Structures are given as structure tokens and as C-alpha cells.
Amino acid sequence: MSRSRPARIIGATVGALVILTVGVYGPATLLGPLPEATATLVTPAAGEAVPFPPVLPATGGSAVIGLAAMAPDPAAPDVTVLDAAALATTEPLAVAGTSDPLPMAAATKIVTALVVLDAKPLALGETGPEVAITAADYQGYIDYGNSGARAVVVFPGERWTQTELLQAMVLGSSNNHADTLARWAFGSLDAYTAAANAWLAEQGLSATSVADATGLSDDSVGTASDLARLAGLAATDPVVAGILAQPASALVGQRGVDNTTAFLAEEGVTGITRSYTDGAGVCFLFTAQVQGPASVYTFAGALIGEPDYDTLTADVTALMESARAGVRDLPTLAQGDAYVEFSTPWGETASGTVRTAKTTFGWQAEAPTAAEVTLETFATGRAGKDVGRVTVEAGGAEVSSKLVLDQTISAPGLGWRLLHPVPMISALIESTR
Incomplete structure (x- = not known):
């Protein structure tokens, strides 16, 4: 009888571990928060804002x-x-x-x-x-x-x-x-x-x-x-x-x-x-x-x-001609342009696109600056969900618009949750920080 005591202790320990694991694993994977979507910034194709720099004299x-x-x-x-x-x-x-x-x-x-x-x-x-x-x-x-x-x-x-x-x-x-x-x-x-x-x-x-x-x-x-x-x-x-x-x-x-x-x-x-x-x-x-x-x-x-007033007249006239060529409505942010791509561990993808086209009336003396993108964190969302904002500087002014999902990112099924404990438990731990 004494020889079976270690076996009973081991069996009880294994059983307790199984119960504990099932008790934690199940809720963690089936009920826990999903991992956040991963964001990758992208640059849309160049628009029509061709720079027309001011024409200025080289002298003086x-x-x-x-x-x-x-x-x-x-x-x-x-x-x-x-x-x-x-x-x-x-x-x-x-x-x-x-x-x-x-x-x-x-x-x-x-x-x-x-x-x-x-x-x-x-x-x-x-x-x-x-x-x-x-x-x-x-x-x-x-x-x-x-x-x-x-x-x-x-x-x-x-x-x-x-x-x-x-x-x-x-x-x-x-x-x-x-x-x-x-x-x-x-x-x-x-x-x-x-x-x-x-x-x-x-x-x-x-x-x-x-x-x-x-x-x-x-x-x-x-x-x-x-x-x-x-x-x-x-x-x-x-x-x-x-x-x-x-x-x-x-x-x-x-x-x-x-x-x-x-x-x-x-x-x-x-x-x-x-x-x-x-x-x-x-x-x-x-x-x-x-x-x-x-x-x-x-x-x-x-x-x-x-050097003289005749030169000043010619230089100011040339500057104003360049101003009339360079100052215009600038298509700074085009509706539907993507500035970020989202992906999830379960294979869903979507883009963060400009919700409302924005233009600015100004002088496009040089190419617009690189976009500044701020993003919200999320795991799932319907198409049209606000996911951040994009801001660029063009023509001497900052122009900004909201970014929205171009398509829905759906939640994974129960099978994926049960078969991927690492990302699920990591998401649970991250949510408690």
C-alpha cells in the first residue's frame, strides 16, 4: 500500500495541473482580449502638387x-x-x-x-x-x-x-x-x-x-x-x-x-x-x-x-509670375489614399485611408513634407472606423484628415483562439499593464 502513495501524489499533482491549465487556458484563449492589429506605415502615390518654387535673383x-x-x-x-x-x-x-x-x-x-x-x-x-x-x-x-x-x-x-x-x-x-x-x-x-x-x-x-x-x-x-x-x-x-x-x-x-x-x-x-x-x-x-x-x-x-531699379522691376515681375504659377489649390490629402496597412495574427488585413479629401490654397514651393501619422490601437473594427489621423505640411500650412478602415477587420473563430495560446495569453498579460 505504501508503494502506491507516490503514484497517487503524482497523479493528484498532474490532475491539479490539468484542471488549473484548463481553468486558465480556456478563459484566456476563449474570453481574453485579442492581440492588437499590427500597423505598417505606407506612402501613397505622389499627387499632382508639383512644386513651383519662387523665382528669386542670385545677386544680393x-x-x-x-x-x-x-x-x-x-x-x-x-x-x-x-x-x-x-x-x-x-x-x-x-x-x-x-x-x-x-x-x-x-x-x-x-x-x-x-x-x-x-x-x-x-x-x-x-x-x-x-x-x-x-x-x-x-x-x-x-x-x-x-x-x-x-x-x-x-x-x-x-x-x-x-x-x-x-x-x-x-x-x-x-x-x-x-x-x-x-x-x-x-x-x-x-x-x-x-x-x-x-x-x-x-x-x-x-x-x-x-x-x-x-x-x-x-x-x-x-x-x-x-x-x-x-x-x-x-x-x-x-x-x-x-x-x-x-x-x-x-x-x-x-x-x-x-x-x-x-x-x-x-x-x-x-x-x-x-x-x-x-x-x-x-x-x-x-x-x-x-x-x-x-x-x-x-x-x-x-x-x-x-544693383538698380530696372533690375528690381524685372526681378519682382519674375517673382510675381512664379507666384501666379505656384499658388493654387493643392490636392494635399486625397480621399481614399492609404497611409497605413493593418494586419492581424489571424490573417485579417485592412488599410487606414483618408476619410475626407483636403486641399490648401497656397504656394507649393517644394514637395510636401513627409506625413505625420498618429494611430489608435485596436484589434477589430468595421469599415469606416476612425483609426487615426494624418497630417502633412504643404504650401506653408498644415493639413490634416482622419484615417478610417477601408474594410472590416473581423474577430477570429474559437478554433484559432484555442490553437494560438501564445498570442492570446500575451494579449491578456499586456491588457493588465
């Missing part, structure tokens, strides 16, 4: 950057306010010529306008405080006039509003008014240049610096990329944009000035500053628009170091 430095248009300001329906929140980090659509800082002539005055407005803000439509013209202001007018530099006449004791000073500087490129604004806002030209360079750094325009308020100094320099962004900042400032939208005759009660900024308006160009010095050559900051069937695309640009 040049750059263009896209701007997102917003609705016109209700307070000034003729002034379009643009979104500049991302200007400091937005990459230019194209850059040509040198990337080194170059003398920037009267583009410096746009820095002056924006820095003064940062220190002495104005609401759109306000004239601002009156500023008395001092003996130093009058002497500046005399000195600039005698040297052949642009100057708008002033007399000691006159009072100009802040807006009038800005108009004379921006529209008339008045050097004496640039100095007057800088001294009024900051106390001295040295204090102004220190504040202006700090402001430029804050805006992310780190390759640009000023040595004066006028740009007559060749030490006031900037890169084309920075100055394209500066043009965008000027266009987004409601006061500067409002001045640019008005004729020179807006200087009511003061001297009229020639509008030095206007240039190739028939091409859709809005000049911000256009100037020449011996050291800088011709420098031009601008925005431009291309009209689509239902949208308007706006971009900002800078051309610096141009």
Missing part, C-alpha cells in the same frame, strides 16, 4: 515667406490684418543669393516704426500725442537736405502728431523724421539703437542689427530672411498697415510727401519700403497677393543689394 539677398490672411479689420475695412504669431519660426518659402547680413538702407526705418510703436503704442485710428519739433530736429532736416538724403521740411516749434511723424518716415522715407521719432520715444539716438537691437533679438531677427534710425549707416544690416519676416511684421501691425494703405496726402495740415513705397501695384505688390544707398544698393520690402477662386494668398518678401 532675397527671401519670401508665406503669411496667413485673416478677415479685414472691421474698424478699417481697407486694411487686411495678417496672422504673424509664427513669423519668428516660420521657414521662408525660398531664399536666394547670400545669407550674410547686408546693409539694408531704409528698411531700417521699418524697424524704427515698429520699435517706436512698441514703446509708444497706438490704436488704429488714433493720431497719438503731439510732438514738438526742436532745434535739433530742424537742424537734422537742414543737414539731410544738404547731403542729398531724403528729408521732409519741418520748422522749430511745429507740432506733429505721432501718426504724422510715422507717415512722413514710412511713406516719404524722411530721415529727419526717423531721428525725431527715435529721440522722442527713447531720449537719444544711442538709447534708441540699444532698444531697437534688443527688440530685434526678441522677434527672432538675430542676424539683423541697427546702428541708426535711418539706414544711411552701412552698419545697419540684415539678412534677406530676417527682412522678409520684418516685412511680415510691418504688414501685421495695424498702424503701419493703415499708413501704407493711405496716400501721401493723408498728411493733413503738414507737408505732402511722395509715396516712396508704392511699386508694381498692378502686379499685386504692396511696397513697404523701397530705397537706395551707395552701400546697400536698392532694397525693397513688400507684401504681395495672388487671388484664387475663393481665397487670397499673401506673402512677404525682401530683395536687398539689387
Whole structure:
């Protein structure tokens, strides 16, 4: 009898293991969660978004950057306010010529306008405080006039509003008014240049610096990329944009000035500053628009170091021709395009496809970026189930659409569950983590 005790112990142990195994194995395989579908990213066939890069000159430095248009300001329906929140980090659509800082002539005055407005803000439509013209202001007018530099006449004791000073500087490129604004806002030209360079750094325009308020100094320099962004900042400032939208005759009660900024308006160009010095050559900051069937695309640009105005005319005209070729509705995400393939251990397959076609109206300066795909985890799902999202950048804008299953992924039968304990138990363990 004692010899049979080990056999009974072994038998009881085996039986317990069998019962335990059946008790765990059955529920784990028949009732446990299914393994998740495996996702493999794929690239759909290339669409029709053939790049048409901006045509820019090789001489000097040049750059263009896209701007997102917003609705016109209700307070000034003729002034379009643009979104500049991302200007400091937005990459230019194209850059040509040198990337080194170059003398920037009267583009410096746009820095002056924006820095003064940062220190002495104005609401759109306000004239601002009156500023008395001092003996130093009058002497500046005399000195600039005698040297052949642009100057708008002033007399000691006159009072100009802040807006009038800005108009004379921006529209008339008045050097004496640039100095007057800088001294009024900051106390001295040295204090102004220190504040202006700090402001430029804050805006992310780190390759640009000023040595004066006028740009007559060749030490006031900037890169084309920075100055394209500066043009965008000027266009987004409601006061500067409002001045640019008005004729020179807006200087009511003061001297009229020639509008030095206007240039190739028939091409859709809005000049911000256009100037020449011996050291800088011709420098031009601008925005431009291309009209689509239902949208308007706006971009900002800078051309610096141009040899003469005839060359500037030819280069801006060529740029606008390339803009009209490159700006269009871009078929960025086509309905039904697959960006991911799913497979399951039991042999089911499906694709994650674009649910809704998306286009963007913009400038396809280069091929769209690689798609960014985010996915949800799942094991089964009906056709049309949301399984993630695809995002691409094209024409300077992000475009996104949901991904859905193009066909149903069904659950496996009981036989597959019982015959594949490893993936089933692994899925059970994974679900408890």
C-alpha cells in the first residue's frame, strides 16, 4: 500500500495541473482580449502638387515667406490684418543669393516704426500725442537736405502728431523724421539703437542689427530672411498697415510727401519700403497677393543689394509670375489614399485611408513634407472606423484628415483562439499593464 502513495501524489499533482491549465487556458484563449492589429506605415502615390518654387535673383539677398490672411479689420475695412504669431519660426518659402547680413538702407526705418510703436503704442485710428519739433530736429532736416538724403521740411516749434511723424518716415522715407521719432520715444539716438537691437533679438531677427534710425549707416544690416519676416511684421501691425494703405496726402495740415513705397501695384505688390544707398544698393520690402477662386494668398518678401531699379522691376515681375504659377489649390490629402496597412495574427488585413479629401490654397514651393501619422490601437473594427489621423505640411500650412478602415477587420473563430495560446495569453498579460 505504501508503494502506491507516490503514484497517487503524482497523479493528484498532474490532475491539479490539468484542471488549473484548463481553468486558465480556456478563459484566456476563449474570453481574453485579442492581440492588437499590427500597423505598417505606407506612402501613397505622389499627387499632382508639383512644386513651383519662387523665382528669386542670385545677386544680393532675397527671401519670401508665406503669411496667413485673416478677415479685414472691421474698424478699417481697407486694411487686411495678417496672422504673424509664427513669423519668428516660420521657414521662408525660398531664399536666394547670400545669407550674410547686408546693409539694408531704409528698411531700417521699418524697424524704427515698429520699435517706436512698441514703446509708444497706438490704436488704429488714433493720431497719438503731439510732438514738438526742436532745434535739433530742424537742424537734422537742414543737414539731410544738404547731403542729398531724403528729408521732409519741418520748422522749430511745429507740432506733429505721432501718426504724422510715422507717415512722413514710412511713406516719404524722411530721415529727419526717423531721428525725431527715435529721440522722442527713447531720449537719444544711442538709447534708441540699444532698444531697437534688443527688440530685434526678441522677434527672432538675430542676424539683423541697427546702428541708426535711418539706414544711411552701412552698419545697419540684415539678412534677406530676417527682412522678409520684418516685412511680415510691418504688414501685421495695424498702424503701419493703415499708413501704407493711405496716400501721401493723408498728411493733413503738414507737408505732402511722395509715396516712396508704392511699386508694381498692378502686379499685386504692396511696397513697404523701397530705397537706395551707395552701400546697400536698392532694397525693397513688400507684401504681395495672388487671388484664387475663393481665397487670397499673401506673402512677404525682401530683395536687398539689387544693383538698380530696372533690375528690381524685372526681378519682382519674375517673382510675381512664379507666384501666379505656384499658388493654387493643392490636392494635399486625397480621399481614399492609404497611409497605413493593418494586419492581424489571424490573417485579417485592412488599410487606414483618408476619410475626407483636403486641399490648401497656397504656394507649393517644394514637395510636401513627409506625413505625420498618429494611430489608435485596436484589434477589430468595421469599415469606416476612425483609426487615426494624418497630417502633412504643404504650401506653408498644415493639413490634416482622419484615417478610417477601408474594410472590416473581423474577430477570429474559437478554433484559432484555442490553437494560438501564445498570442492570446500575451494579449491578456499586456491588457493588465
